[in-house]
Amino acid sequence: MSSNLNTSLERRLADKQVANKQQLEAVTKTEFQPENKKDSVLENKVQKLRQTLDQHRGENQIIVIQDFPDPDALSSAWAYELIAAEYDISCEIVYGGTLSHQENIALVRLTGLSAQRLTEQTLKEKDLSAYQGCVLVDSQGTNSQLYPVVEEAGIPLAVVIDHHTKQKELNAEFIDLRPQTRATATILTQYIQAGMLDLDNSSDVHVKCATALMHGLRSDTNRLMQAKEEDFVAAAYLSRFYDSQLLNAVLQSARSRRVMDVIERALRNRIIKKNFSIAGVGYLRYDDRDAIPQAADFLVTEEDIHTAVVYGVVHNEDNDKELVIGSLRTTKITLDPDEFIKETLGQDAQGRFFGGGRYMAGGFEIPVGFLNGFNDHSEFTKLKWEVFDTQIKQKLMRLVEPEGNVISAD
Numbered sequence: 001m002s003s004n005l006n007t008s009l010e011r012r013l014a015d016k017q018v019a020n021k022q023q024l025e026a027v028t029k030t031e032f033q034p035e036n037k038k039d040s041v042l043e044n045k046v047q048k049l050r051q052t053l054d055q056h057r058g059e060n061q062i063i064v065i066q067d068f069p070d071p072d073a074l075s076s077a078w079a080y081e082l083i084a085a086e087y088d089i090s091c092e093i094v095y096g097g098t099l100s101h102q103e104n105i106a107l108v109r110l111t112g113l114s115a116q117r118l119t120e121q122t123l124k125e126k127d128l129s130a131y132q133g134c135v136l137v138d139s140q141g142t143n144s145q146l147y148p149v150v151e152e153a154g155i156p157l158a159v160v161i162d163h164h165t166k167q168k169e170l171n172a173e174f175i176d177l178r179p180q181t182r183a184t185a186t187i188l189t190q191y192i193q194a195g196m197l198d199l200d201n202s203s204d205v206h207v208k209c210a211t212a213l214m215h216g217l218r219s220d221t222n223r224l225m226q227a228k229e230e231d232f233v234a235a236a237y238l239s240r241f242y243d244s245q246l247l248n249a250v251l252q253s254a255r256s257r258r259v260m261d262v263i264e265r266a267l268r269n270r271i272i273k274k275n276f277s278i279a280g281v282g283y284l285r286y287d288d289r290d291a292i293p294q295a296a297d298f299l300v301t302e303e304d305i306h307t308a309v310v311y312g313v314v315h316n317e318d319n320d321k322e323l324v325i326g327s328l329r330t331t332k333i334t335l336d337p338d339e340f341i342k343e344t345l346g347q348d349a350q351g352r353f354f355g356g357g358r359y360m361a362g363g364f365e366i367p368v369g370f371l372n373g374f375n376d377h378s379e380f381t382k383l384k385w386e387v388f389d390t391q392i393k394q395k396l397m398r399l400v401e402p403e404g405n406v407i408s409a410d
Contacts, residue, residue, distance in 0.1 A: 042190060042194070043194075045176055046190075046191060046194040046196065048174055049159070049174055049176070049191065049196070050196065052158065052159060052173050052174040053083070053084060053086075053087040053089060054087060055173075056087070056089055056132065056133055056158060057087050057088050057089065058088045058089070059089055059090075059132040059133060060089070060090045060091075060092070060130055060131050060132055060133075061084065061089055061090070061091045061092075061131060061132065061133040061134065061135050061158060061159075062091070062092050062094060062128075062131045062133075062134050062135070062150060062155065063077045063080060063081065063091050063092065063093045063094065063134075063135045063136075063137055064094055064095070064134060064135070064136055064137075064139065064141065064144050064146050064147050064150060065077050065093065065094070065095050065115070065136075065137055065138060065139055065144070066095065066097075066138065066139045066143040066144055067095055067096045067097030067098075067143060067144055067145055067146075068095075068097040068098065068099075068100070068101075068289055068290060069095050069097075069099070069104065069115065069138075070101070070104065070138075070216075070219065070220075071103065071104060071107055071185075071212065071215045071216040071218075071219045071220075072138050072163075072183050072184050072185050072216035072217070072219060072220045073095075073137060073138035073139065073184070073216075074093075074104065074107060074108065074113055074115055074212060074216065075107075075113075075185050075188075075209070075212035075213045075215060075216035075217075076137045076138050076161065076184040076185050076187070076188045076213070076216060077093045077115065077137045077138070078093070078113050078114075078115075078209050078212055079185070079188040079189070079191075079192065079197070079209055079212075079213055080135060080137055080159070080161065080188060081093060081114075082197055082205070082206075082209055083188075083191060083192070083196045083197045084135075086196065086197060091135070092114075092116065092131075093113075093114060093115040093116065094115070094116050094117070094118050094123070094146060095115060095116075095117055095118075095144070095146070096117070096118060096119065096120065096123075096144055096145040096146040097117070097145075097286075097289070098117060098286060098287050098289070099117070100287050100288055100289055100290035100291070101290035101293075101294065102253040102254060102255055102256060102259070103215075103219075103250055103251065103253050104290070105253070106249065106250045106253035107212060107215060107250050110246060110249055110250060111208040111209075111211065111212055111246070112208065113208075113212060118146060120145055120146065120149055123146050123149045123150075124149055128149075128150070128153040128155060129153075131150075131155050132155075132156075133155065133156055133157075133158035133159075134147075134150050134155045134156065134157050134158060135157075135158055135159040135160075135161075136157070136159070136160045136161070136162065136172075137159075137161050137162070137184065137188075138161070138162055138163070138164075138184040139162060140160060140162055140164065140166070140167040140168060140170060140177075141167075141168075141170075142167045142168060142352065142356075143365075156173075157170065157171060157172040157173075158172060158173050158174065159172060159173065159174045159175075160172045160174070160175045160176070160177070161176045161184060161187055161188070162176075162177050162178075162184060163177075163178050163179065163181045163182065163183060163184045163186075163187060163220075163358065164177075164179060164338075164356065164357075164358050165177075165179040165338050165356065165358075166179070167353070167356060168352070179358070181228075181230065181231075182217075182220055182221045182226060182227060182228055182231050182358075182359060183216060183217045183219075183220035183221060183231060184216070184220075185213045185214075185216035185217040185220065185234070186217055186230055186231050186234045188213065189213055189217070189234035189237060189238060190230070190234060192237075193234070193237050199240075199241045201240075201241055206241060207241055207242065207243050207246075208243070208246065210238050210241035210242040210243075211242040211243045211246045211247050211250075213234075213238055213242075214235065214238045214239075214242045214247060215247055215250055215251075217231060217234060217235055217238070218235075220358075222360065226359060226360055255294070258285075258288050258291065259288070259290075259291040259294055261291075262281050262284065262288065262291035262292070262294070262295050262312075263291070263294065263295045263298050265279075265281045265282065265295075266279040266281050266295040266296075266298070266299055266310050267279075267298075267299070269281065269282075270299060271393070272305065273397065273400050273401050274400055274401055275304060275305055275306045275307065275332075276305070276306075276307045276308075276309070276396075276400045277299045277300070277302060277305045277307070277308040277309070278308075278309045278310075278393060278396055278400075279295070279299060279308075279309070279310045279311075280310075280311055280312065280385075280388075280389040280392065280393070281295065281310060281311070281312040282312055282313065282385055283312065283313050283314075283315065283381070283385065284312045284313070284314050284315075284325075285314075285315065286314055286315060286316045288314075289314050289325055292310050292311065292312055292325055292326065292327050293310075293327035293329070293361075293363070295310040295327075296308045296309065296310040296327040296328065296329040297329055299329075300329040300330065300331060306330060306331050306332040306335070307328065307329070307330040307331075307332055307335060308328070308329050308330075309326060309327070309328045309396060310326065310327055311324055311325060311326030311327070311364075311392055312324070312325060312326075313325075313368065313384075313385060313388060321367070321368075321372055322367075322368035322371075322372045323365050323366065323367055323368065324364075324365070324366040324367075324368065324388055324392065325363075325364070325365055326355070326363060326364045326365075326366075326392070327361070327362070327363050328340070328341060328357060328361065328362040328363065328364075329360065329361055330360055330361075331360065336357070337356075337357025337358065337359075337360065337361055337362030338356045338357040338358065338362060340357070340362065340399065341353075341354075341355040341356055341357055341362045341363075341364050342355070342356060343399065344395050344396055344398070344399055345364055345366065345395060348367075354366050368388070371384050371387075
């Protein structure tokens with residue numbers, strides 16, 4: 001009897017051990033394999049970028065960023081420039097628009113970041129044969145007036161690093177698109193963490209670049225409130241090198257009076273429908289374009305508002321062209337800005353979307369076309385704005401309030 005009982009207990013214990021082992025294996029597969037897979041993907045990306053840069057040692061590259069670069073684009077381009085320098089690759093960072101946001105101006109001024117503004121004409125007049133490769137950082141070329149010039153010159157696309165959804169087919173040697181990552185600065189920081197650049201606290205340039213990356217990461221994650229684990233890990237790494245006083249100086253830069261005027265105009269003109277705040281702000285100077293996203297940032301903080309869209313007509317005096325520029329900001333987790341903007345505004349004749357977005361934010365640009373250009377007759381200018389204002393609201397309301405989407409012009 002005792003022997004049978006012991007045998008039964010031993011069998012049950014053995015069965016339990018087998019069950020525990022199987023459970024442990026299942027947990028390992030479900031919980032730890034994805035992280036290992038993620039690490040493996042990152043290692044492959046790092047290795048591929050190393051190989052790409054090694055194949056271009058001693059060359060000159062042009063880094064093209066968006067026309068109106070934000071902290072994420074500026075800092076990421078700078079980080080790439082420093083990484084490329086480890087391979088004796090000389091880089092020049094260029095953009096086609098302007099720095100109008102006070103924090104972007106302060107970032108460039110206080111860190112000495114060497115981003116250069118070029119017009120389409122100026123770039124065409126440059127000797128582009130000096131560049132053996134082009135790099136797109138925080139961009140896929142769709143938000144740059146300079147990239148078509150680079151393409152036309154036949155400069156091969158060497159590297160693309162971006163955290164936005166795929167905008168078009170890209171023919172590049174190295175591509176790292178991560179739409180699930182909150183900031184391109186996080187991606188570049190991961191390259192640095194992987195050993196592609198040894199940050200040194202005694203290097204003024206390294207400290208300032210780390211500060212810029214921290215600002216870029218912070219700005220694209222809404223002060224880390226929308227950050228994911230990889231963003232926090234990147235921020236923790238940068239915290240060992242960045243200058244907190246320098247970052248504070250950038251963040252404390254004051255808004256200009258013109259920006260405040262646009263915000264006031266957005267408040268005065270806004271209409272509210274189903275927790276959406278929609279505001280047209282009329283005509284803006286090219287240099288004041290960044291006032292539009294700042295106004296959207298402000299409107300979305302209003303009580304009972306989860307999404308704000310602000311837009312206006314911007315006149316570029318360099319090429320005498322006008323664009324309807326708009327920004328979307330949302331706190332609604334279930335609203336995808338990229339999908340919302342693309343579905344609302346559609347595509348141009350070439351099949352290119354007028355806008356897109358990322359997590360919690362988006363933007364769009366629509367050429368004015370035939371009605372382009374200012375007119376001395378104020379009544380004509382007023383009528384032109386009313387046409388675009390009504391049309392934008394009409395398109396937005398088709399998604400916001402499908403049952404009553406007719407907007408009157410008055």
